[in-house]
Amino acid sequence: MAEASRWIAVVDDDPSVLKALRRTLRVRGLESKTYGSAQDFLVALADVGLPECLVVDLQMPEMTGLELHYYLTRNGIQIPTIIITAHGDARVRERSEAAGVIAVLPKPLRNASLFAVIDAAISTERGPGHGPS
Numbered sequence: 001m002a003e004a005s006r007w008i009a010v011v012d013d014d015p016s017v018l019k020a021l022r023r024t025l026r027v028r029g030l031e032s033k034t035y036g037s038a039q040d041f042l043v044a045l046a047d048v049g050l051p052e053c054l055v056v057d058l059q060m061p062e063m064t065g066l067e068l069h070y071y072l073t074r075n076g077i078q079i080p081t082i083i084i085t086a087h088g089d090a091r092v093r094e095r096s097e098a099a100g101v102i103a104v105l106p107k108p109l110r111n112a113s114l115f116a117v118i119d120a121a122i123s124t125e126r127g128p129g130h131g132p133s
Contacts, residue, residue, distance in 0.1 A: 008055060028115055042071070066096055082103050082118065085107060
């Protein structure tokens with residue numbers, strides 16, 4: 001299994017969201033790579049290695065963000081995952097947390113909330129023996 005490298009993956013089917021998140025992360029000094037679908041991200045993993053954190057939209061065609069998280073987990077790939085969604089409800093949050101997702105954040109994203117969750121995800125990834133709370 002590839003080791004985590006120093007970047008954040010962002011997966012969303014909305015190009016404007018990808019552009020905005022890439023810019024926001026860059027301002028914070030975080031390198032990111034963006035993907036327009038879960039499939040694009042999965043194909044790229046072989047070449048780019050694992051990110052420190054995955055920020056993924058819940059509602060995407062073909063494979064949702066939660067389905068992507070399930071797929072990765074079933075295949076032994078552990079990436080701290082943050083779900084972003086414009087359609088969140090208590091049931092989505094419960095299912096996501098039960099699946100081991102770090103957080104579910106509502107769109108439009110608040111930068112402070114996003115950065116706090118990414119910092120926690122990266123700390124979890126770097127700290128030996130620490131899992132998500």
